[in-house]
Amino acid sequence: MFDGETRVAGATEEEVYAAIGLPRIDPVLRENRGEIEAAEAGDLPDLVTLDAMRGDLHAHTTGSDGKNTLREMAEAARARGYDYLAITDHSKSRPRREGSLPARSRRRSMRSTRSSTSSTLSSLRCMRGSTSTQRPRPRGSCGRSTIPESALSATPPAG
CATH class of the missing domain: 3.40.50 (Rossmann fold)
Structure with missing residues (x-):
């Protein structure tokens, strides 16, 4: 992730999400079904491990x-x-x-x-x-x- 020519994030997914003010969203939740809004509200579900x-x-x-x-x-x-x-x-x-x-x-x-x-x-x-x-x-x-x-x-x- 870059701001002009300066790299601001990108070594990890956590860095990329932090750069846009969000917690990391697990790939299994990435379905364009409200996960961005849930992350913004701090309401992402706990996943089974x-x-x-x-x-x-x-x-x-x-x-x-x-x-x-x-x-x-x-x-x-x-x-x-x-x-x-x-x-x-x-x-x-x-x-x-x-x-x-x-x-x-x-x-x-x-x-x-x-x-x-x-x-x-x-x-x-x-x-x-x-x-x-x-x-x-x-x-x-x-x-x-x-x-x-x-x-x-x-x-x-x-x-």
């Missing part, structure tokens, strides 16, 4: 397109201090990458990993879910899930 995260509700293992096993995911979640972890591998209808496991094998793997890593998982709530693709429908109507209705109705609600 990684330290405040208690768990992860969308994680993929090597059972679909993830890079880590369930055991590795559970250990990493514990190391981060998480209380819960939801494994949401892709449903079988999505084209799988080479080496991806079918749903039955993923369930068996999850059960065996739970028992073999009970000390790691004892204080970690592990949940199972699925990432489902929506089938396209004609314009103006909702898509359909690739998970059969019979499977959805037989699944107990989360909670």
